[in-house]
Amino acid sequence: MPVFSFLNPSFLWALPVAAIPVIIHLLSRRRLPEISFPTTRFLKALEPNEVRRLRLRELLLLLLRTLALLFLVLAFARPSLTPRGAVTHAAAAVGILVDDSASMTALDEQARPRMQGALARAVALSEAARAGDELYLARATRPEDPETGRARDRVRLARALERLEPSPVPARLAEAARALRLALGRSALRERELYWITDFQRSNMTPEARAELGEAVRAGIRVYLLPVVQGRTPNHGFEAVDPETRPGPEGRGLEVRARLANHGDSPSDRLAIRVRRGDALVGGGDATLRAGETKWVSMPLEWGAARDSGDVPVVAETDEDAYALDDRWFAVLGAPRRLRVLRIAESRAGAPPPRYAALALDPSGDGGSGFSVETSAPEALLSLSRARHDAVLLEDVASLSGAAEGRLRSFLHEGGGLVVALGPHADADYYSHHLFPGLVSLTLERAEHAPEGGAFELRARVPGHAALEGLAVGVNSPLTQARLTGIMLGRAAAPAEVVVQTTGGYPLLVTAPSVSVFLSSLADDWGDFPFSGAFVPLVRGMVAHAARAGSAAGGEPRVGERPSAPLAEAPSGALFTRGPAGYSSPAAVETEGALYRAIADAPAPAPGFYTFESGGRPIATAAVNPDPIESDLDNVSTDSLRVEASGTRGAAAVTVITTRGALEAHLRDTRRGREVWMEFLVGAALFLIAELALGSALVIRP
């Protein structure tokens, strides 16, 4: 039952005013004139019918007048209704989770930063606090240090909110919610509320975050979801820029590759991309992305003398949209790199192995394509060295000796890559139980041949995968017109990823970090695939994925992480790092096999270039960018979250408050009760109108 109270109870002293009609009625009855009349027989004859009815009406009129005055007085006393479970009469512990992640810099429907709306909601919650309330604030990007304070420190909390700015790092909603839940659990107050102020970005609403909602409900905390935006906001942006430049078409010039994503429901048509070095424009192009598409885009670079100058910091830019952080991407471009491939193939029946794959990688034999290929027998693996090769291609090899396999594993551990192409001679049992375990979660069963007259089509399953670079494909779209007549049946399990599959859903290209497995033949044993247009880019993609994954094992540092950069040699003196926004931090050196890596002590606070200095001389530069996880601004339906989190406690356990007005109304209702003076005023007016209508109806009678 709602609790009824008055915000201005002093007006209740005027309640006796409501008795005025009754008093007047009684006084007028007492003072009625007495008229001597010859006979009352006719009046009395009317009494049973008319007079009683009129008396009833008279009482009704009296009641209406009294109610009108009563409601008028009560309206002035500002009556309020407090909903069931509201915290009007008890102090409350209030947890405020503010999402200050990078996506909160995106603009909302009114072209204002989402953070502005979030802060306004947080301030409203802070200002609604009363004496005795406890307020807890947790930032989604820094959940480890919730700002706490009682309501008497509301000013301090308001100042903290004023200082709150979005951080270009992903939100850790689950951790922030957990910290608040624990803080509220420690409070001695029984009334506990938890407000989620966030954009409910789908990529941030991890299963852990969803589970935390349910945990709060089960802990008896009333949860309120305050989405700062409604609907999906379109956005496009960079997800990566390949630090390696590539030779241009036919070996002329250089190219830089950028990975772009379109997080929207409509295509991004001819998206302009510009690559700058300082203020100079050194490259660029344009790209068209379908709705929801992510792909690598190659753009020519024109910097002439800088071609072989090593690390060059550049900034890739595209047209600015609602989320500006990913419209600018920092990269340190290295010199073009030639991937050295050791191709292992077996001669059979005195015939040399087919050279389709080798020709696809290095058609001219001079490495101008960015690949150099050395073909050897399996025994060559015994002398395999990371210093001489970047990747190994096993092409229809039946099996490896234990020594060769051991050396191969060492090579992979040192950062090398492995490409396995099966074929009619490959021993499925060997690969399943010896070579693949520890490298890729893939089990082979047997060779499967297409029925007579039939064939397997190649269909892309992960169009944006690096192994498919250069192929304009969509999900489940055919890669080529070529057909395969035989494949090796296999089952992949995570973390292995099926990038290409055949009709019938059989895995054809399975990748894992540093490993690519093609479950058919790269020769013409099982079809005409080597003669198709997709053959060259797919073979190069498989090799590039395997070879480059190793070199990028350290990964590109993100905002919020410690900046790091590979070093050619160990520095002679102490390292120091300088970055944007006055960033400076000592740095350390770590070894990665034969390589060195400089790592700053302090996390990067913002995107930009971070320079490592030794003895006052810059020796390496790291490009730090925001995490692309924040780029997809699609949000989760708060209603679905509400239903999911409410569980068996009913939908009332979680409340969705979509607008600031609704939040203010909610705070007014729960803190002070819902004011119903207007309803009372209307009620008084209605009673008055009814009284007038009833009175007029009586007078009309003759």
Add this chain to the structure above:
Amino acid sequence: MSQDRARLLDPRFVSKLSRLDLKARLVVEGFLTGLHRSPYHGFSVEFAEHRQYMPGDPLRHLDWKVLAKSDRKYLKQYEEETNLRASLLVDTSASMAYGSAGITKLDYARQLAAALAYLMLTQNDAVGLFAFAQGRGEQIPPRSTMGHLRPLLLLLERLAPAGGTDFAASLHSLAERMTRRGLIVLFSDLLDEPERIEAAIHHFRHRKHEVLVFHILDPQELLFSFEREAVYIDSESGDRVTTRPQELRGDYRARVAAWKERLRQVCIEKQADYVPLTTDQPYDRALLEYLSKRARLL
């Protein structure tokens, strides 16, 4: 002249006069002045005296014997004879004390009765007066001499309203006592049950009396045009009714009209003349009704 006559017949004007005999005379004279010819001033068969003939006198009354004997022309004059025995029955119940138009019903009845008495006596009719109310009554038996007027007027002046009306008892009692047939003129507001009034009239009719009923009501009794809520006290029973007149005025008027119609029907059935009057009406209508009745009787 007509204005003066109208004033003489106006009850409110007449009531301002102090002496009832004066009132009666003025009313009758005012009334008779308006008549073109009085067909009721007649001659009786009993000789009273001779008068010298004057030119223009009708020869019908010339005393031929005296002319033959003395050669003088004398007219025979006859003493007018009483040809009607009227009893004026005035209701003096408490309800007759009501008056909203400057005159009470009893005053109206009193003045009307006085005027009628005067008129009757001037016509040599015998007039008696009976004042009745519940449990009491006063009476003066009918006589036809002008000297009889004074006690009649004295009694009329002395009448005071009190008590309730009980037609069954009072009128039945009167009917029993009036052995000689005559004209019964009833002045009352008839605030009793129509059945009881019917029984009383029936009693008079049974005794071969002619009955003329002047039903006197105050205009307010008919219209009930009070404005504000009040406690209405029954002047006879003392019953109190609190009501708002504007709420039930319509129904009240309908009921009163139905009641009057019922009384009219009762009188028609009993071959009595029913004359509804209100205290703001001039007396001439009542007097005319009487004379009309008298003409029918003689």
